[in-house]
Amino acid sequence: xxxxxxxxxxxxVYKGMxxxxxxxxxxxxxxxxxxxxxxxxxxxxxxxxxxIQMLLGNVFPTAGSAQIFGMAIGSLAVKRxxxxxxxxxxxxxxxxxxxxxxxHGRLSGMDWPDLRxxxxxxxxxxxxxxxxxxxxxxxxxxxxxxxGLAQAIIHNPDxxxxxxxTSALDPIGRRQVxxxxxxxxxxxxxxxxxxxxxxxxxxxxxxxxxxxxxxxxRQGTLDQLLTTRSVVEVEANDIGEETLxxxxxxxxxxxxxxxxxTVGVERDEDIPAIAEAIxxxxxxxxxxxxxRESLEDFFIRTIEESGVSPSN
Amino acid sequence: MRQLLLITSITLREALRKKxxxxxxxxxxxxxxxxxxxxxxxxxxxxxxxxxxxxxxRQGIFTxxxxxxxxxxxxxxxxAIVLAAGQISAEIDKGVLSSVVxxxxxxxxxxxxxxxxxxxxxxxxxxxxxxxxxxxCSAIYGHLAGYAINWPMLGVMLLYPVLYGTLTIAxxxxxxxxxxxxxxxxxxxxxxxxxxxxxxxxxxxxxxxLRKLEVLSDWLIPHGRLATWFGSLEQGMVPAMRREMGRRAxxxxxxxxxxxxxxxxxxxxxxxxxxxxxxxxxxN
Numbered sequence: 001x002x003x004x005x006x007x008x009x010x011x012x013v014y015k016g017m018x019x020x021x022x023x024x025x026x027x028x029x030x031x032x033x034x035x036x037x038x039x040x041x042x043x044x045x046x047x048x049x050x051x052i053q054m055l056l057g058n059v060f061p062t063a064g065s066a067q068i069f070g071m072a073i074g075s076l077a078v079k080r081x082x083x084x085x086x087x088x089x090x091x092x093x094x095x096x097x098x099x100x101x102x103x104h105g106r107l108s109g110m111d112w113p114d115l116r117x118x119x120x121x122x123x124x125x126x127x128x129x130x131x132x133x134x135x136x137x138x139x140x141x142x143x144x145x146x147x148g149l150a151q152a153i154i155h156n157p158d159x160x161x162x163x164x165x166t167s168a169l170d171p172i173g174r175r176q177v178x179x180x181x182x183x184x185x186x187x188x189x190x191x192x193x194x195x196x197x198x199x200x201x202x203x204x205x206x207x208x209x210x211x212x213x214x215x216x217x218r219q220g221t222l223d224q225l226l227t228t229r230s231v232v233e234v235e236a237n238d239i240g241e242e243t244l245x246x247x248x249x250x251x252x253x254x255x256x257x258x259x260x261x262t263v264g265v266e267r268d269e270d271i272p273a274i275a276e277a278i279x280x281x282x283x284x285x286x287x288x289x290x291x292r293e294s295l296e297d298f299f300i301r302t303i304e305e306s307g308v309s310p311s312n
Numbered sequence: 313m314r315q316l317l318l319i320t321s322i323t324l325r326e327a328l329r330k331k332x333x334x335x336x337x338x339x340x341x342x343x344x345x346x347x348x349x350x351x352x353x354x355x356x357x358x359x360x361x362x363x364x365x366x367x368x369x370r371q372g373i374f375t376x377x378x379x380x381x382x383x384x385x386x387x388x389x390x391x392a393i394v395l396a397a398g399q400i401s402a403e404i405d406k407g408v409l410s411s412v413v414x415x416x417x418x419x420x421x422x423x424x425x426x427x428x429x430x431x432x433x434x435x436x437x438x439x440x441x442x443x444x445x446x447x448x449c450s451a452i453y454g455h456l457a458g459y460a461i462n463w464p465m466l467g468v469m470l471l472y473p474v475l476y477g478t479l480t481i482a483x484x485x486x487x488x489x490x491x492x493x494x495x496x497x498x499x500x501x502x503x504x505x506x507x508x509x510x511x512x513x514x515x516x517x518x519x520x521x522l523r524k525l526e527v528l529s530d531w532l533i534p535h536g537r538l539a540t541w542f543g544s545l546e547q548g549m550v551p552a553m554r555r556e557m558g559r560r561a562x563x564x565x566x567x568x569x570x571x572x573x574x575x576x577x578x579x580x581x582x583x584x585x586x587x588x589x590x591x592x593x594x595x596n
């Protein structure tokens with residue numbers, strides 16, 4: 001597998017006035033495959049933004065190494081091939097949308113004919129063609145985020161890093177961003193997505209890493225991560241002690257409320273075993289449904305298991 | 313180079329947007345008042361009746377120019393300081409720089425582009441004000457106001473915003489906008505007090521400690537050295553009476569080549585400091 005991003009033991013310690021300092025990123029090993037849409041998840045203060053800033057060369061690592069396209073992070077050769085939309089986006093708002101894209105395109109080293117063509121294209125992609133002569137200060141927050149996305153992709157980068165790209169967008173805007181990410185992926189562009197909107201990540205990403213307290217606690221493809229645990233909803237009459245005892249040997253009973261049971265299972269073959277346990281203990285099975293664990297459930301469970309609440 | 317000039321052009325546009333150029337109107341208003349009042353006051357002064365009318369007017373015009381130059385310098389230094397203070401740390405805090413520095417651009421190009429933008433903006437205002445001032449005097453007083461432009465003097469004037477802009481940019485590379493303003497203002501106040509109040513008291517009292525304090529202020533910020541250089545060039549244009557007044561007031565308007573060297577070394581040193589600090593700091 002070709003890796004677009006590869007980090008080994010990447011660490012960033014912010015030194016305080018006294019004491020040993022705080023490790024915002026603590027020995028992260030990360031591999032992002034070329035052409036993949038990769039999600040970086042974690043609660044607030046987990047170290048995601050520091051991680052991204054290190055990859056961009058804006059923050060210097062305390063230890064470890066990182067490579068993008070097989071080259072040292074922060075080099076001009078790498079920067080030429082990266083597009084970035086910051087989380088805290090504030091741009092030169094006295095520029096018009098067109099001037100803004102020209103400025104960023106020229107900074108990226110584009111020549112005028114290419115820049116003019118790509119300005120038209122990217123404005124169309126982010127749905128701001130009719131506002132090309134408007135000043136950015138006249139834009140809504142969502143429009144500013146869209147023009148920010150346009151500056152990230154105007155130079156046709158091979159890797160696009162998006163830090164909370166939909167935080168100011170309405171559902172239609174989010175859908176547009178999802179489509180843009182899909183379009184980038186279809187062209188072979190790698191995307192790193194840091195978002196709190198787990199449903200967006202679930203819909204857009206091929207693989208992800210969950211980071212907490214500066215460490216990667218889970219990493220893998222979406223399929224790998226979400227099939228490790230599923231939930232079975234059961235409705236049955238006459239559930240007795242024996243029924244519950246037998247089910248508990250198969251999976252973990254998440255909730256038991258009279259005739260309603262929610263059971264977590266690790267393997268697909270556990271599902272018929274639960275039905276068998278109900279029937280064998282003379283309970284009457286009325287309804288049974290199977291749900292794959294959502295990314296949100298998976299995320300919250302993973303963070304809770306790691307010992308820090310997501311609201312921190 | 314293209315990247316550097318792009319940063320310069322965006323800095324200039326930002327300066328225009330901030331309407332800092334409105335200060336130019338304040339300067340011009342001051343110049344209009346001085347140019348219309350001071351020469352007439354000289355020509356009508358009873359104490360100068362022993363001089364021919366034309367000479368009195370010439371003295372008045374020179375004095376108006378003398379005061380006008382200092383008004384221009386004072387306000388353009390403020391313009392340079394205010395513009396430079398918001399350039400680096402403030403833009404990092406606001407998040408404006410985060411999408412710029414991720415582009416294929418060296419960090420020194422960001423610093424130098426911003427520095428050039430600040431300095432150019434303030435120096436253009438100096439040139440504009442001097443031009444307007446000259447045109448105004450010529451319009452009011454005709455041939456009496458006509459004097460050859462002293463290019464070295466103009467060059468030294470342009471160094472004032474360079475000095476203060478560089479100093480503030482260097483502070484802005486690690487400190488907040490308020491901190492950069494405070495540090496520059498503190499140094500400026502110290503050198504101003506050193507060159508005026510402390511200098512006068514040291515001359516009167518012959519106190520060695522005060523003399524050392526005055527020397528220290530000249531080392532901390534070479535405003536005094538620049539002022540001496542500027543004044544000495546101006547002295548070449550001073551009419552005889554004003555020169556005599558200066559001598560009686562004990563003005564020491566001699567500068568050495570070391571003073572010139574120190575001014576340029578100071579500016580280059582702080583520019584290097586700004587680049588080193590910015591290239592090594594985390595931008596988050």
